[in-house]
Amino acid sequence: MIENRRRGPDPGVVTAARAGDRPALERLVDQCLPLVYNIVGRALNGHADVDDVVQETLLRMVRGLPKLRDPSAFRSWLVAITIRQVRNREQSRATDRDRRAHLDDAETITDPALDFAGLTILRLGLTEQRREVAEATRWLDPDDQELLSLWWLEETGELERAELAGALGLSDRHAAVRVQRMKKQMEVSRCVVRGLGAEPRCAELDGIALPWDGMPSPLWRKRFGRHIRGCGVCAGLERGLLPMDRLLSGLPLLAVPVSLDPARVVALAAEGSGSGGGPRGPRGRHGRTARRVARRVARKQIVVGGSAAVAVVAVAALVAARMTAGPTAPAAATDPPPTPVAVTSSAAAPSPSASPSPGPSESPSPKASAKPTPSKHTAAPVQVASGAKxxxxxxxxxxxxxxxxxxxxxxxxxxxxxxxxxxxxxxxxxxxxxxxxxxxxxxxxxxxxxxxxxxxxxxxxxxxxxxxxxxxxxxxxxxxxxxxxxxxxxxxxxxxxxxxxxxxxxxxxxxxxxxxxxxxxxxxxxxxxxxxxxxxxxxxxxxxxxxxxxxxxxxxxxxxxxxxxxxxxxxxxxxxxxxxxxxxxxxxxxxxxxxxxxxxxxxxxxxxxxxxxxxxxxxxxxxxxxxxxx
Structure with a gap:
């Protein structure tokens, strides 16, 4: 099948898939996944909800395909669906944030192995300025992160400006203004990253950072940015910054692993029911929580390799699990979750004879060793008490x-x-x-x-x-x-x-x-x-x-x-x-x-x-x- 990187799948394949050709539909899903995953993943910065949003986007694409009038507009239509799902996710979370504040706090934890900025920094071995750009993305507000995910794909040759503008519901001119504003915020963020990482750090900036919790946020970007703009010590931080388009254009998309079978996505779409268009499975608050628990267990047990395909493996495992074992099961290829260990209230500290380790711990290894086999020595599971870490x-x-x-x-x-x-x-x-x-x-x-x-x-x-x-x-x-x-x-x-x-x-x-x-x-x-x-x-x-x-x-x-x-x-x-x-x-x-x-x-x-x-x-x-x- 011929595919134009800018324009997407061949309209003939889209037409065949729309008409019910199962192999064509599977091929279409196979080609869509990298684009959808990169948009959602960067917009949500690797949040635990990424795989849910990606899956829901693909399901809506499959189910809505018969209504697509112009097959040549498929790619723009898909990008618009993806952005709409990202926004729906943000709106849904905003609606019940107060009602579920404690649960949301637990669910907003970014999986350490799947944070997109962290992957970019730690797995792809970037040059220093690319490293700074990847870190700077964490300082943007959600709207700019959404826009950056689209503009990034435009710079890497995956989207056209018309597709970017269409996804945002803007004219090309208005989209250009939004892009310029986002790029300015990124430049401020890059200077903040440089300022905080300087050795020695500006003493005044150090003072401003005292109440900061160390986690990037738009609020602290503004505070640090105001200081940097008016500080003689920090004034030269922007010198030598290369344009972002030159830095981002060399970053590859996350590759789709061979473990993902598009046929399963299509089958899941065919099984869907209910007005929400989602897959069968537990509904409501507890159902969502159960699926997230299963997903997080599955994702955390994926062995992270050196290629750029790491994040997509999570979606492959999730989809495979929901197709073969039901909607709440973890990935079939992963090990079962660890036995929980009790955590009760207590405290700790070193003895005079104890000295700290002589150096930083070594780099993480991508290879996992076998788990101990069950035996008569296995302890009974004990529940983990909160607040006792x-x-x-x-x-x-x-x-x-x-x-x-x-x-x-x-x-x-x-x-x-x-x-x-x-x-x-x-x-x-x-x-x-x-x-x-x-x-x-x-x-x-x-x-x-x-x-x-x-x-x-x-x-x-x-x-x-x-x-x-x-x-x-x-x-x-x-x-x-x-x-x-x-x-x-x-x-x-x-x-x-x-x-x-x-x-x-x-x-x-x-x-x-x-x-x-x-x-x-x-x-x-x-x-x-x-x-x-x-x-x-x-x-x-x-x-x-x-x-x-x-x-x-x-x-x-x-x-x-x-x-x-x-x-x-x-x-x-x-x-x-x-x-x-x-x-x-x-x-x-x-x-x-x-x-x-x-x-x-x-x-x-x-x-x-x-x-x-x-x-x-x-x-x-x-x-x-x-x-x-x-």
Missing amino acids: KGVGVWTFGGVSQALAESGASWYYTWNTQHQGVTTPGSSSFVPMIWGASSVTDASLAQARAAGPYLLGFNEPDMAQQSNMTVEQALGLWPKLMAAGKVLGSPAVATGAATPGGWLDRFMSGASGKGYRVDFITLHWYGGDFRTPQAVEQLREYLASVYVRYHKPIWLTEYALIDFSQGTRFPSAQQQAAFVTASTKMLDGLSYVHRYSWFGLGADASKPSSGLFTNGTTATAAGRAFQAAR
């Missing part, structure tokens, strides 16, 4: 118990099976740890059994300065930890948890082969990039890669901004505080991160650190940010 690592210092209470941490640990002099506040619970080989004693295991439902495994066994254990040694001792009868976390490696053949990967493979139980993955992470958005994204990406590899809940039991690449370097107090605010918000939004703990509770007032309190009542800037986190 935030914890801190604790070592003894003057006023430690009062500081723990002031911190607002819901749980804590001491790298030990005992409280180490901490008087547990009523709002915080203690989690014991078997630190290393020498800690595997009857006395320590008895203390762990008496301390609550959880047990943390060995501390940084991949580090000579820490528990320093071989994989074989750890596996040999693991049955004794399982015998404690606790919900059991993996050994917490210092780096490279998602690395194929790394320490944790070999341990998990060995545990799988022996039928050993590991209920959740325990991680450490330290960031050497002190720019808040970049550090948060790097942490998010690392967590996502580990989840994709092992498909288990995650506890992040040590994390902070500390650069170990050349000695030990700390960020400014303001930078550490900004990271606390932004990272806790991000971590609270990741459903597979069940707990996290900051490193650590104690701080020395005489030197830089990542600590939260210098005594029982005096909080550092990071400590105040930690207190404010939910």
Whole structure:
């Protein structure tokens, strides 16, 4: 079949599909999917609703095709349907936002593996200015993101200006004005990205950013933009910016994976019923929630490869699941969701002998290892309690118990099976740890059994300065930890948890082969990039890669901004505080991160650190940010 990239499928194929030719219709759906997915994905910036909107758009296209009078206008008609569905989604959410505020907060979490800007930045290896443009898209308001998604496709040769204008319901001249206004906002956003990422950052801009939560938004774009326009220090940020059309034109569309069968989309359209034109399945609030849960489980278990086809794989899995297993089933090719691990109120922090990992964690791995096989050692599922994620690592210092209470941490640990002099506040619970080989004693295991439902495994066994254990040694001792009868976390490696053949990967493979139980993955992470958005994204990406590899809940039991690449370097107090605010918000939004703990509770007032309190009542800037986190 001949296809013109600008004008779309051959009118003859459209005519045949309109007349009921099933193979022609399947071919048409196959060709439409990349365009629709790119428009919706960029307009919604990888939101959890992307696949729902894409599917509904394709279904409406298939069902409305018999009414299309001019086959040569198919492409413009399809783009208009797509934009209408994006707007319908925004209007629907706006209508019930107040009524469902709490649920909406949970559903607005962008899947870390499928954020379009994040994919562009992290997966395609862009040059610095393309990286800045990709980051800048996050600062636009929804209308401009919608327009950018169309203009982007115009610049890459996928749309004509008439199609862009038609989709927006505007004349070509009015559309040109809108495009120019959007491009100006993008230029402001690019300068904001540069300003916030500058080293050293403008001191006045740093002050303005203190109450900022680290998440891009139109409101903060305007605030930062006003400062940049009138600041002598920031005045040169726009120098050397290349035109956006030159930067965007080199970015490819997301490719359609071979796993997507257009025949299934057509079959789903044929099965549809009801006035809404949607697929059969649960209706109303609970039905939508069930479908989103199934979708998010399916999407998070897709193994992310190095190609640009990542995001479309999610739609393929979703459509395949709904065609083969019913409308609420997750993708058939993915593993079942992980067993939930209980999260009760408690708090955490490091012991004097515990030191942070010596460097940032390695890049995420695209390859997933096999899940442990079920065995008699498998723990019973326990429900996750909300609001109990935030914890801190604790070592003894003057006023430690009062500081723990002031911190607002819901749980804590001491790298030990005992409280180490901490008087547990009523709002915080203690989690014991078997630190290393020498800690595997009857006395320590008895203390762990008496301390609550959880047990943390060995501390940084991949580090000579820490528990320093071989994989074989750890596996040999693991049955004794399982015998404690606790919900059991993996050994917490210092780096490279998602690395194929790394320490944790070999341990998990060995545990799988022996039928050993590991209920959740325990991680450490330290960031050497002190720019808040970049550090948060790097942490998010690392967590996502580990989840994709092992498909288990995650506890992040040590994390902070500390650069170990050349000695030990700390960020400014303001930078550490900004990271606390932004990272806790991000971590609270990741459903597979069940707990996290900051490193650590104690701080020395005489030197830089990542600590939260210098005594029982005096909080550092990071400590105040930690207190404010939910």
